[in-house]
Amino acid sequence: MMMPEIPARSLETAINYFNELQPLVFNKEELKHAHVSASPEFYLKRPDSPLEEMKVNLITSASDEKLLLTGHMGSGKSTELNRLAEDPKLQQRFFIVKYRIVEALNITDIDYLDFLMSFAAILFTRAAEARIEFEGSVLKRLSGWIQFISGKVPELQEAQKGRELKKRTLQFFQRIMTILLREIALRDALRESVGRNITELLEAINLIIQEIQTRLPKGKQLLVIIDDMEKIPDVNRADALFNQAGGYMIMPRCKIVYTLPIALYYNVKIKQILNTFSRAYFLKNITIFDESSRSLKPDQVDFMRKYIGKRMDLSLMEPGAQDVAIEYSGGVVRELVRIVKDAIIKALARGFSTVTQDLVQAVIIDLRNEYGRGLVGRHYRVLDTVLEGRENEVDDEKTLMELYHSRVLLEYENGSRWIAINPIVRPLLDRYRKGV
Structure with missing residues (x-):
C-alpha cells in the first residue's frame, strides 16, 4: 500500500485518512490490499x-x-x-x-x-x-x-x-x-x-x-x-x-x-x-465529560485531539473546530472521524485550505437531522426519563436497546458507570420537551 505523507499536510490528502467505516489493519498481507485509511500508523493506544x-x-x-x-x-x-x-x-x-x-x-x-x-x-x-x-x-x-x-x-x-x-x-x-x-x-x-x-x-x-x-x-x-x-x-x-x-x-x-x-x-x-x-x-467510549458537571475533561479531550493529529496536521483545522468536533463526538471514535471527514468535504467544496468551526457546526446540524429521522415519540419519552436520572424506571426495554444500539445513548465510566444522551441528539430532546 503506497503511503503518502502522514500526517497529511493538506486537506486533499487528509480526506483519504478519515473513513469512519474502516478499522485499522495490522496484518501485513491484508494491508497490501487495504484502503489507505486502514494504516496502523494511525493507531493510538487506549489506556482503558x-x-x-x-x-x-x-x-x-x-x-x-x-x-x-x-x-x-x-x-x-x-x-x-x-x-x-x-x-x-x-x-x-x-x-x-x-x-x-x-x-x-x-x-x-x-x-x-x-x-x-x-x-x-x-x-x-x-x-x-x-x-x-x-x-x-x-x-x-x-x-x-x-x-x-x-x-x-x-x-x-x-x-x-x-x-x-x-x-x-x-x-x-x-x-x-x-x-x-x-x-x-x-x-x-x-x-x-x-x-x-x-x-x-x-x-x-x-x-x-x-x-x-x-x-x-x-x-x-x-x-x-x-x-x-x-x-x-x-x-x-x-x-x-x-x-x-x-x-x-x-x-x-x-x-x-x-x-x-x-x-x-x-x-x-x-x-x-x-x-x-x-x-x-x-470497550468503553472515551470519557470526555465529567459525570457531575458534564464539563469537558481536558486530558481526555487532548487524547481525542491526538486521533485527529495522527491523521492530519492540526494546523489544517482551527482549534475551535477541533474542540467542537471532539465535544459532539461524545467520545466515540467513529463519530469523531465522521465529523472531521464531513467537515473536510465541506471545506474542499468551498475551496478552503483549513476546516473552520462554522463548517464543523454545519456537519453537526446534518448529523442531528440524520439522527432525528430515526426518532419517534417513544424514543423521546425514554430519553426524557434518562435525562431525569431515572433510567432504572424505563420499562420499554425494546426502545432502550434501540437507543444504545444507535449511539443515541452513550455509556461512560468515571469510577462508576453513568449514561448520557449523545450531545448531537440533546437539542432534539430539548425541542421535544418544549413541544416544538
Missing part, C-alpha cells in the same frame, strides 16, 4: 482498553474460554481485535483464525444453525489455506456427515461427484459458505437438513478442531476470533443466538472471542448470557 486483560486470559487459562467483547458501535472494537490477532505473544501460542461474520453468512436472517455451519466451513477452509493436512480417517468421518447433510440438498450431492476426498470436502464447505451468504432457498433446505441432527454437526466441528490442534506444533492451540457479530441488526435474532442458543455457541472445543451486540449487554437477560459465556469485556 480491556484487550490486555483479554490477552492474559487467553494465554493463561487452561480452559476453552468463550469470551465476549462489546461496546458502542464505532468504539473501535474491530481495530482492537485486528491488533489482538497480530499480537506476537498470541501468535506464538495460537493458530489464530479471525474472520468477520458478514464474510460467512447473511446476518439479517441469521440463526444458530447458520452460525455453526459457517463456523465449520471457515475452520476447514482456513486449515486448508494453512496447508494443514487432515488424516484420511478424519476425512472419511466428515464425508459420512456430509453425505447425511447432502441427502436433502441435491445441489450439494452434485458437488460430491468424481473428486478426490480432500477436494470434495473442501468444495463442500466452500459451497456451504456461498449458500449461507447468497442463496436463500438452498439455505433453508440446508437448515432443515442440518437441524435433523445438530449433534452430528457439533461432532463434525469438534472433529475439525481436534485435527487442527493435532497438526499444530507442540504447545500451540487454536484461537478463533469472530468480529462483526455486534452488527446483527435484529435484536431478537441476536438474543436467539447468544441467549437461547448460547449453549451451542460454547460447545466448540477451542478458545473463541465473539463480539456481542451492545443492545444485548443492556438487556435484562444479560445475566443469562454471562452465565453461559466465560467473560464479557466492554
